[in-house]
Amino acid sequence: SQKIEQNSEALNIQEGKTATLTCNYTNYSPAYLQWYRQDPGRGPVFLLLIRENEKEKRKERLKVTFDTTLKQSLFHITASQPADSATYLCALDGGDDKIIFGKGTRLHILP
Amino acid sequence: SAVISQKPSRDICQRGTSLTIQCQVDSQVTMMFWYRQQPGQSLTLIATANQGSEATYESGFVIDKFPISRPNLTFSTLTVSNMSPEDSSIYLCSVERALGDTQYFGPGTRLTVL
Numbered sequence: 421s422q423k424i425e426q427n428s429e430a431l432n433i434q435e436g437k438t439a440t441l442t443c444n445y446t447n448y449s450p451a452y453l454q455w456y457r458q459d460p461g462r463g464p465v466f467l468l469l470i471r472e473n474e475k476e477k478r479k480e481r482l483k484v485t486f487d488t489t490l491k492q493s494l495f496h497i498t499a500s501q502p503a504d505s506a507t508y509l510c511a512l513d514g515g516d517d518k519i520i521f522g523k524g525t526r527l528h529i530l531p
Numbered sequence: 532s533a534v535i536s537q538k539p540s541r542d543i544c545q546r547g548t549s550l551t552i553q554c555q556v557d558s559q560v561t562m563m564f565w566y567r568q569q570p571g572q573s574l575t576l577i578a579t580a581n582q583g584s585e586a587t588y589e590s591g592f593v594i595d596k597f598p599i600s601r602p603n604l605t606f607s608t609l610t611v612s613n614m615s616p617e618d619s620s621i622y623l624c625s626v627e628r629a630l631g632d633t634q635y636f637g638p639g640t641r642l643t644v645l
Contacts, residue, residue, distance in 0.1 A: 424573075454633060454634075461638075461639070461641070462638055462639065463535075463623050463625075463636030463637050463638050463639045464574070464623075464634075464636050465636070466633040466634065466635065469633055509573070509574070511634075517562070517579075518576060519576075519634060521573040521574040522573055523571070523572060523573040524573065
């Protein structure tokens with residue numbers, strides 16, 4: 421069956437370090453993959469989209485990689501700040517014009 | 532981007548009643564979606580709201596339980612009918628300007644059914 425896996429345990433990172441979140445998927449061949457941020461009590465906010473023919477994409481302190489062989493995306497936040505604390509959702513093209521979301525990883529940046 | 536508002540932001544309802552959630556977008560969009568997010572779970576797509584025709588429901592969701600309207604390109608409603616405590620969840624509206632584009636989400640409606 422199709423599956424998207426994100427680390428269900430919360431990730432604690434010291435301020436200033438790089439936070440790396442992982443998204444693995446099985447039985448999909450997505451044309452693109454997206455990352456969203458969700459704060460408590462709010463809807464997800466789009467961060468980055470990376471297409472299957474792109475290896476890496478950057479936006480300010482964010483970097484996303486997409487390895488279609490490993491079926492994995494890594495999401496990096498460099499020079500992390502307490503304000504980066506949130507849940508980060510991986511989402512991918514599930515076909516039929518749908519986006520399939522992972523459960524998300526809670527990130528805590530410790531001051 | 533798109534600015535999306537939802538009403539109500541939260542509600543507490545009695546078992547057996549129905550609640551209609553409204554979603555308003557600040558500009559015309561092609562695709563509108565309704566999701567449910569239960570505690571600790573991922574977003575689950577309920578249906579695609581189609582303008583001028585019946586919504587397209589995902590497996591496990593039916594029109595009688597979740598009737599959807601989309602009278603124009605900027606507005607949609609989702610009704611949660613004959614509610615039970617299992618319907619307690621956050622309901623989110625999202626829009627997509629074009630196929631394969633990013634989705635923009637509303638703030639969500641937190642529903643508690645007693």
